[in-house]
Amino acid sequence: MANEKELSQPMPPLGAWAPAVALGWLIPGGGHFLLKRSGRGILLLLAVSGMFLCGLMMRGAMFTPQSGDLLTTLINTGGFIGDVFSGILYLLSAWLGYNQPDQAGAVHDYGTKFLVTAGLLNILAMVDAYEIAARRKE
Amino acid sequence: MPKMNLSHFEAAMLFSLFTSVVLGVVTKRTDRERIEYGAYTFVCFVAALFGIGWLMYLGHR
Numbered sequence: 130m131a132n133e134k135e136l137s138q139p140m141p142p143l144g145a146w147a148p149a150v151a152l153g154w155l156i157p158g159g160g161h162f163l164l165k166r167s168g169r170g171i172l173l174l175l176a177v178s179g180m181f182l183c184g185l186m187m188r189g190a191m192f193t194p195q196s197g198d199l200l201t202t203l204i205n206t207g208g209f210i211g212d213v214f215s216g217i218l219y220l221l222s223a224w225l226g227y228n229q230p231d232q233a234g235a236v237h238d239y240g241t242k243f244l245v246t247a248g249l250l251n252i253l254a255m256v257d258a259y260e261i262a263a264r265r266k267e
Numbered sequence: 268m269p270k271m272n273l274s275h276f277e278a279a280m281l282f283s284l285f286t287s288v289v290l291g292v293v294t295k296r297t298d299r300e301r302i303e304y305g306a307y308t309f310v311c312f313v314a315a316l317f318g319i320g321w322l323m324y325l326g327h328r
Contacts, residue, residue, distance in 0.1 A: 169292050176288040183281055186271035236271070239278040246282070250289040257293035267296060 138265065146262035153255040155216045157247075160258025173254045181218045181247035189240025190231040191223070208241075214248035214255075276316070283312035 153160025157177035161170030192208030195201055212219050231241070260266040273281070291305020 172288055172292050176285045176292075180282075180285040183271060183285075185268055187273065187278070188270060235275060236273060236278070239273070239275075239282075243278075243282065246286065250286065253289055253293045 138263075141263040146259050149258040149262040150255050153258040154214065154251065157216060157218070157251045157254060160255060161261070164258060164261050166261060169257075173251075177215065177247050177251050177254065178218060180243050180250065181215050184240045184243030184247060185222060185227065187236050187240025187243060188229050188232075189237060189242070189244045190229050191219075191227065191244060192241075208245050211245035211248040214251050215244070216251060218247070279316050280313070283309055283316070287312060 149160035149163050151160075152163050156162075156174070158170035158173035161167070161173060191212050192205050194209045195205040229237075229240075231237070257266070287305045287309035290308045291301045295301045295304050
């Protein structure tokens, strides 16, 4: 939780945090490796990649942005953003032609959630990398 | 790519494990706090899993 002192801190220069955040998006935990927090970087890499790979092995579906009613737009766009934030894992699986249709079944459904959650967890890792790069955290 | 066929319980435990690791790593400031918070969130996930599981079981009787 940010306190008042942290909120009043000025935004650090872009060059200080952008490489760590960008690398953190591309490779889960990459921002932490760049900032010499290898232990935490390895844990993040294993957790996010493990979640994503389990999602693939459960044959989860990837979201694509769709328009329509509000709920459809929200779910599909939000899911797509979650998928994309897995970085190279998403790019590689899309490039290699992973295209699982959405099917009924608990395992497929869990797989879809695993794929999206991997991206959402990577967003948390990117925020952590930002805070470390901005010297708001060790 | 091999196919994974997990039960609800196994999938939820895996989900809890991965999520707890990330929450523990990114949330706290010292390693000790991170380990404690990761373990705490994992226990919370498992407690919720069993609690909601029992609620659904009793609700369907």
